[in-house]
Amino acid sequence: MSSPSGTVLTGGSSCRMASWTAQRCRSTSPERSQESNYGYDPFGLGKKPEDFAKYQAYELIHARWAMLGAAGAVIPEACNKFGANCGPEAVWFKTGALLLDGNTLSYFGNSIPINLVVAVIAEVVLVGGAEYYRIINGLDLEDKLHPGGPFDPLGLASDPDQAAILKVKEIKNGRLAMFSMLAFFIQAYVTGEGPVENLAKHLSDPFGNNLLTVISGAAERTPSL
Known part of the structure; x- marks a missing residue:
């Protein structure tokens, strides 16, 4: 997880930072009270409360899709590479082409x-129906973005303090996932x-396969679709 300064945190330090962030958010203005919001808005998109x-809803929903997408892009290809049979084309952008x-x-x-x-x-039907049901608040939820209840079967967010920490972790990991998906798109192209x-090619030859060699055209390119 990334900290406000961009430092990668792990283990106990991650939990302490998330707890500190949650407490800091609750003690500031209503807009700043949202999870992992540090007031950085150079285009003024969030000046109006509505x-x-x-935009908070847009970001969180896209973050969740990006986390699912990043996992879906990596796991089948990794399984195929290390012995599992996930089909002849387990690469994410080639699966749809089939x-x-x-x-x-x-x-x-x-x-x-x-x-x-x-x-x-x-x-x-499935995604559109679920999204429509969420928009009209068919379950009469107080918090449509973090519904809890049946959507938290393990009770991970039953404690309010723990829920605040998990919300911060979710949006931060979601932001990283959105950047990851952008990187996957650029990599594929x-x-x-x-x-x-x-990653495998870079690890096997770090100096022969990296960003600079790709940009310069020195690295071998695999023809895409």
């Missing part, structure tokens, strides 16, 4: 009978490879 609440070509997905040797039409309909393959 705009602040809207559906565009009329093929089916295959994970751990099992074919999944799904095509592009079914995938789109399922996403629209520039190198034609997934993040795991990029």
